Amino acid sequence: MEITFTLNGKKTICHIKVSTTLLELLRETLNLTGTKPGCHEGECGACTVLINGKSVNSCLYLALNTNGKEITTIEGLTKPNGGLDEVQESMIKNGAVQCGFCTSGMVLNIKALQLETMQNKKVPGSGIKNSPNRNEIKKWLEGNLCRCTGYVKIIDAAEEVFNKGK
Ligand code: FES
Numbered sequence: 001m002e003i004t005f006t007l008n009g010k011k012t013i014c015h016i017k018v019s020t021t022l023l024e025l026l027r028e029t030l031n032l033t034g035t036k037p038g039c040h041e042g043e044c045g046a047c048t049v050l051i052n053g054k055s056v057n058s059c060l061y062l063a064l065n066t067n068g069k070e071i072t073t074i075e076g077l078t079k080p081n082g083g084l085d086e087v088q089e090s091m092i093k094n095g096a097v098q099c100g101f102c103t104s105g106m107v108l109n110i111k112a113l114q115l116e117t118m119q120n121k122k123v124p125g126s127g128i129k130n131s132p133n134r135n136e137i138k139k140w141l142e143g144n145l146c147r148c149t150g151y152v153k154i155i156d157a158a159e160e161v162f163n164k165g166k
């Protein structure tokens with residue numbers, strides 16, 4: 001079937017099988033390998049992307065459901081001038097990247113929280129309002145696993161992003 005969506009700001013048309021996951025479409029058809037395949041069952045968060053600004057596990061998301069939607073992958077987070085997003089900058093500054101396998105998913109899930117809180121309203125289902133504190137950030141990132149166990153620095157990086165806005 002044919003689907004049309006906006007991928008990292010560009011209109012994209014693909015022909016897919018009904019069973020194709022978004023993770024497969026991104027990595028195998030569109031060659032966007034920044035989205036990482038981990039558990040393939042919604043447990044690790046390595047495959048996180050943004051759909052209409054909300055984080056989803058692309059391994060569990062059927063590509064056909066992206067029709068008409070906006071997808072952002074880690075490749076699309078870079079600014080038009082080539083500069084890194086502030087979440088990426090903060091990850092580097094705080095030494096929050098080891099092997100990097102979890103990093104795309106962590107960055108995009110932090111970005112999703114930032115987009116939600118920028119709207120200055122309660123994040124649905126999370127109890128988080130406006131600028132999240134350290135415990136709320138930890139809870140938000142519960143679904144993102146880091147096999148290098150570098151959680152402290154990842155949370156430091158996220159906290160710095162949110163503290164900037166205070
Ligand atoms: S690969 Fe999707 S959650 Fe692990």
Ligand code: FES
Binds near residue numbers: 103147150
């Ligand atoms: S940096 Fe290696 S999995 Fe997180």
